[in-house]
Amino acid sequence: MILAVTGGKGGVGKSTVAYTLGAALSAVVVDADLGMADLPTGPGPDLHDVLAGRAAPLEAVRGGGPVALLPCGRSLAGARAADLTVLSEAVRAVEAEFGRVVVDCPAGLRADAGVPLAVADACVIVAAPQAFALADALRTRELARELDAGLVAVALNRIVDEAPVAAVSRALGAPAVSIPADPRVGATVETGQPVTRTDPEGAAAVAFSGLAERVRACEKQ
Amino acid sequence: MRAEHEPQTDGRVRDGVVSCAWRTSTVGHADAPVTLVALRVRNDATVAQRVRIRNRLDGPLASPRRRGVREPGWTERGFAGDVAAEATLALGYACITASESRPPVSLAALGPADAFDDERATPASVVRTLGDSRPPAAVSDASGAATDSTDSTALAESRIAAETVVKPRETADDSAGLPVTPSGSLPPPVGAWLNGLEARLDAAERLDGASVAAATATLSVHDGIDGLAATLDSDAAALRAIAARVEELRSRVEATDPPLDALRRLA
Numbered sequence: 001m002i003l004a005v006t007g008g009k010g011g012v013g014k015s016t017v018a019y020t021l022g023a024a025l026s027a028v029v030v031d032a033d034l035g036m037a038d039l040p041t042g043p044g045p046d047l048h049d050v051l052a053g054r055a056a057p058l059e060a061v062r063g064g065g066p067v068a069l070l071p072c073g074r075s076l077a078g079a080r081a082a083d084l085t086v087l088s089e090a091v092r093a094v095e096a097e098f099g100r101v102v103v104d105c106p107a108g109l110r111a112d113a114g115v116p117l118a119v120a121d122a123c124v125i126v127a128a129p130q131a132f133a134l135a136d137a138l139r140t141r142e143l144a145r146e147l148d149a150g151l152v153a154v155a156l157n158r159i160v161d162e163a164p165v166a167a168v169s170r171a172l173g174a175p176a177v178s179i180p181a182d183p184r185v186g187a188t189v190e191t192g193q194p195v196t197r198t199d200p201e202g203a204a205a206v207a208f209s210g211l212a213e214r215v216r217a218c219e220k221q
Numbered sequence: 222m223r224a225e226h227e228p229q230t231d232g233r234v235r236d237g238v239v240s241c242a243w244r245t246s247t248v249g250h251a252d253a254p255v256t257l258v259a260l261r262v263r264n265d266a267t268v269a270q271r272v273r274i275r276n277r278l279d280g281p282l283a284s285p286r287r288r289g290v291r292e293p294g295w296t297e298r299g300f301a302g303d304v305a306a307e308a309t310l311a312l313g314y315a316c317i318t319a320s321e322s323r324p325p326v327s328l329a330a331l332g333p334a335d336a337f338d339d340e341r342a343t344p345a346s347v348v349r350t351l352g353d354s355r356p357p358a359a360v361s362d363a364s365g366a367a368t369d370s371t372d373s374t375a376l377a378e379s380r381i382a383a384e385t386v387v388k389p390r391e392t393a394d395d396s397a398g399l400p401v402t403p404s405g406s407l408p409p410p411v412g413a414w415l416n417g418l419e420a421r422l423d424a425a426e427r428l429d430g431a432s433v434a435a436a437t438a439t440l441s442v443h444d445g446i447d448g449l450a451a452t453l454d455s456d457a458a459a460l461r462a463i464a465a466r467v468e469e470l471r472s473r474v475e476a477t478d479p480p481l482d483a484l485r486r487l488a
Contacts, residue, residue, distance in 0.1 A: 035356050080355050085290075085344040112354035114347040130437060147347065 001219045002091055002101045003027070004120035004149055007127055008136030010107035013157040014126045015039055016188045017179070017208075018104035021124065023067045023194035024212035027100035030070040030091060032116050035079045037072030039104060040065070040192050048073030050090050051082035057090040058097055066197055070094060084111055088119040109143055117147040122218050124211065125172065126155045129163045134171060141172050153177050153214050158186075175214065179207045229322045238266040239304065239330040241274065245320045254319040256280075260312040260326065264304035269334035272310075275299040275327045280318025290345040299326065303334040418456050425453055 003025075005018035015031070015038050022029035031039040031047060042062065045055030047070055061070045073079075095101045103116040117123060123144050127137040137154065144151055151174040156163045158181040168176040179185070182204040184195050196205045231244040242261045249255040256278060264270045276282045276299045284295035294302035295314070304310045316325070331337070407415070428436050428449075 035354070076356050080358065082355070084348055084354070088344045106354070108354070109351065110354035111348040111351040114351040115344050118344060118347045132437070 001099070001122070001215075002095050002103065002120045003152070003215055004103045004105050004116045004123040004144075005126060006105040006113060006117065006123055006140055006144070007125050008107060008109060008113075008140035009128070009133055010036075012126045012128045012133065013186075014107070015104050016185055017124070017126045017155050017157060018102050019067055019188055020185065020194045020196060020208050021212060021215070022069075022102040024196050024208050025100055025102065025215060027102045028061055028068040028070060028094050028098045029102045029104060030094065031072040031104050032087060032091075032112070033104060033106040034072060034082050034084075034112055035076075035106065037074055038189055039069060039071055040189065041069075041071035041074070046071050046073045046078075047090070048075070048078030048082055051084070051086050052078070053083070053086070057093040061094060061098070065192055066194055067192075068098065084115050087115050091116070091119050109139060113140075114143060114147060117144050117149040120149045122152045122215070123149040124152050124155055124215070125174075126157055127168070129156045129159060129168075134168065137168075137172060150218065152218050153211055155179055155211060177207060177211050177214070179211075180204050230320065232324055234324050234326065234328045236328050236330045239264050239270055239272050239328060241272075241326060241328045243325055245325055247320045254317075255283075256316045256318055256320040256325070258314050258316060258325045262304050262310045262312065262328070264306060264308055264310075266333075267306050269303050269305050271301070271303055271331040271334045271337050273299065273301045273329045273331055274312070275329075276314070276316060276325065277323075277327055278316040278318050278321060278325045280316045283315040283317065285314065287349045290349045293346060293349075301331075303337075418460070421449065421452055421456060425449060 003021070005014055005021060007014045015033070019029055019039060021027075029039065031037045031041075034047070034051070037047075044062065045060045047060060049055040050057050050060050050070075057070070061068060091101055091103060103120060105116045106112045125137050125140055125144070127133050141151060151172065153174055154168055154172050154176040156165065156168060156176055157179050159178040160181050163176070163178040165176045165178060180203045182195065182202070184193075184198060185204050188194055194208075195202060196208050199205055200209075230246065231242070233240055233242045235241075240263050242263070244259045246257050246259075247254050248257060258276075258278070260274065262272055262274070264272075282297055282299070284297075284300070285292040294300050300312055300314075302310070
């Protein structure tokens with residue numbers, strides 16, 4: 001199963017949600033934010049190399065940490081040289097080998113956001129709970145619909161007070177899940193440790209487990 | 222009346238309710254001719270028809286392309302697509318060959334259009350419709366003028382992306398890994414850090430006298446009021462520490478005078 005984690009706006013915590021959801025689903029997480037990658041990386045071939053034809057997709061998958069990862073390069077030149085039309089087959093190759101893939105998508109509505117949605121079986125939209133952020137979530141929802149990526153749930157991130165769960169759910173046509181604000185979640189990408197592993201009973205981990213359960217339920221259909 | 226030696230350059234082919242008027246013209250040199258083929262496909266039926274057009278000229282077909290990807294319906298052999306009810310579809314392509322005195326295409330009416338189940342969006346069609354997302358080549362210009370973001374935080378972040386050309390490293394200690402830069406310019410990691418700091422400063426400055434909507438928008442990207450305040454405090458402390466260290470190193474660099482001539486003689 002290929003799940004795209006998307007969200008029209010930058011800065012909503014999409015990468016953190018993708019990484020933690022990848023941990024909860026035992027999936028390989030692909031950092032497809034070609035121009036602004038931020039999931040952990042290290043020496044070795046990365047997604048820029050795969051999309052430029054320099055490495056096979058499976059060569060770029062890194063195990064050994066809490067989450068299996070196909071990271072992206074950080075250079076401008078790499079982002080320019082990347083052939084997006086190769087991304088679909090790369091993600092499918094990883095799915096064929098590992099079973100589940102979570103794709104961390106870039107912000108925006110251009111081709112780099114669209115190709116992962118086109119290859120995905122389903123998606124999760126990450127949104128900030130503020131009203132102005134919902135316009136972006138709605139546009140992303142429309143794009144996902146055009147590209148046949150069914151919306152599993154909306155993840156409302158960094159919730160402090162009550163989240164407008166019912167209103168968001170009605171507007172976007174899918175369940176809305178609140179993820180409570182938690183500094184350890186914010187630090188996930190830096191530390192590489194998902195909160196589902198470090199504090200599985202905590203409120204944030206429980207929210208992520210609930211989100212993962214919804215994704216698994218869609219798989220069976 | 223056409224003279225005998227002049228090639229036929231227009232005509233019409235038909236298949237059932239669908240007909241295709243064609244016109245060819247030849248451009249280029251005699252030793253590298255290109256034939257341009259213009260088609261008008263007419264559907265006389267009261268429902269949309271799926272049609273297939275095959276190139277019959279003896280040469281490679283150059284179809285219309287968008288962003289490097291063939292326009293929908295085109296392949297190296299021709300075109301397949303729908304013509305609306307009682308309507309005309311205009312198409313054109315080029316063929317790397319001299320024109321011939323016979324119809325350049327064959328036409329097949331394949332039946333009502335709604336009987337055909339088109340494929341899901343392909344990566345190529347997504348790239349074509351949604352637009353190029355690659356950073357523009359000019360974005361490494363320090364002024365950032367070439368980026369088209371309307372959000373100055375995203376602008377600062379794309380400047381970070383433009384100036385970060387380092388290989389990924391697992392360790393945080395990269396003092397041995399900083400590249401040597403041409404005199405006067407900042408090493409990319411330093412430039413990137415300073416740009417990030419400047420983006421936060423821009424955000425804080427925007428809050429001064431901003432409307433509620435603008436302030437909320439700014440704060441949401443910077444982890445709220447306390448988040449932004451904390452980051453600015455640590456930015457100020459970091460800048461003070463860096464200023465002190467930079468001043469110390471600068472004096473040492475300017476005072477250092479290794480005996481280069483003597484060393485060269487020994488080498």
